[in-house]
Every structure is written in C-alpha cells, then in structure tokens.
Amino acid sequence: MNVGELAPDFTLKDADEKEVSLGDFRGKKVVLYFYPEDDTPGCTIEAMDFTKLRDQFQKENTVVLGISKDSCESHRKFISKRSLSVLLLSDPDLTAHNLYGVWKLKKFAGKDYMGTVRSTFLIDETGKLAKIWDSVIPLAHADAVLNEIRKMK
Numbered sequence: 001m002n003v004g005e006l007a008p009d010f011t012l013k014d015a016d017e018k019e020v021s022l023g024d025f026r027g028k029k030v031v032l033y034f035y036p037e038d039d040t041p042g043c044t045i046e047a048m049d050f051t052k053l054r055d056q057f058q059k060e061n062t063v064v065l066g067i068s069k070d071s072c073e074s075h076r077k078f079i080s081k082r083s084l085s086v087l088l089l090s091d092p093d094l095t096a097h098n099l100y101g102v103w104k105l106k107k108f109a110g111k112d113y114m115g116t117v118r119s120t121f122l123i124d125e126t127g128k129l130a131k132i133w134d135s136v137i138p139l140a141h142a143d144a145v146l147n148e149i150r151k152m153k
Contacts, residue, residue, distance in 0.1 A: 001101060003132060007032070007123045008099040012067065012089040015075035020065075020089055023127070029062040029152070030123040031145055033136070034102045036116040038070045038078035038088075042138040046118075047078070049142035051085045060149045061125070067091050068116065120145060124152070 001008075007030075011021040022030065033050070035043040050057075050064045057064055066088045070078075075088040089096070097103040097116060106115045118138070122131040122145065131148050133141070 001121075001129060001132065003129050005129050006127055007121065007129050008096075009127075010096040010099055012091050012096060013072050014090070015072055015079055015088055017072045020087065022065075022123070025063050026127055027125050029060065029125060029130075029149060031057065031062060031064045031120060031149075032067065032100075032123060033064070033118075033120040034067050034097065034100065034116055035118055037068060038074045039081065042118070043068070044082060046136075046138040046141060047084050047086050047088075048082060049138070049140070051083070053142050053146055054085045056146055057149070060146070062149055063087070065089055067096050069094060069097065122148060 009022045011019050014020050035046055037043055047066060064086050066086050069092050070090060071092060072090045075090055091097055094103050102117050102119045103114060104117050105112055118136040120133040120136055121129060124130045
C-alpha cells in the first residue's frame, strides 16, 4: 500500500461486539494502529498515550482505532484495567491485518513466527492513506502521529 491510495475498508467488532466499519468515519481523519496483544508493555504504552491525547485528536477531527487479533472480551478487560478511551477492534480472523499487510514473518530469540508488525496508518477525510508508519516504537508515537495530523492543515 502507498500514500495516496484508498485505504481498504473493513468491518470488525469493537469491545462491546458492535460492528464498526472504516467507512463509518468518512469525513474524519482516522488513525488506524495495529498492535500485537492487549495489556503487554509496548501495547499498553501505545494505547495509554493515544488515550491521553484523545481530546487533542478530537480537536483535529480525528478518530483513533486500535486493532489486534485479541477477542472482544480481551479488549473489554484491557479497556477496563487501563481506563482506555481508544476504540479497540477485534480481528481474530486477521481480515484487516491481511488487507493492510501487517501480519508478517517475525523473528525473536532465533525463532521465526507469524505475528503483527506494529504499524500505523493515517487516513484522510476522503479515505485515502496520508501517512504510513512501519515497525512502530510505541514510546512517543502518539505524539508523532498528532504532530503529523497538525501538519495536514
């Protein structure tokens, strides 16, 4: 996928098992971030940082969506435990992961395995990809995304 292309649409369930489609947010900017697993150190940092900046994203007409392969129940527990306000979507079948190319071969401790490559996609109000971050480092990432959005004006 490349900047300027139409972002692939999908429909996934949120923590309350309500269906959410990317197309529901046309007319707003969307921060779509993929993360490996609920309530792990890096994923918690990222979710909490996006939560802390929620009001600032809203002022920029932007919604933040986090996607992992975790279940809706896992998302509910993560949201409750960490007081998150980010909308988390469940992708157990890897539908969105595959559409966005973030389910890839990874290596850890000398072993190869398939997993989620932490990635973020900024989508403009017309549904086009405005910026892509691959292999994201969670610390200060939410700030970097917000700064990029502010440059779009």
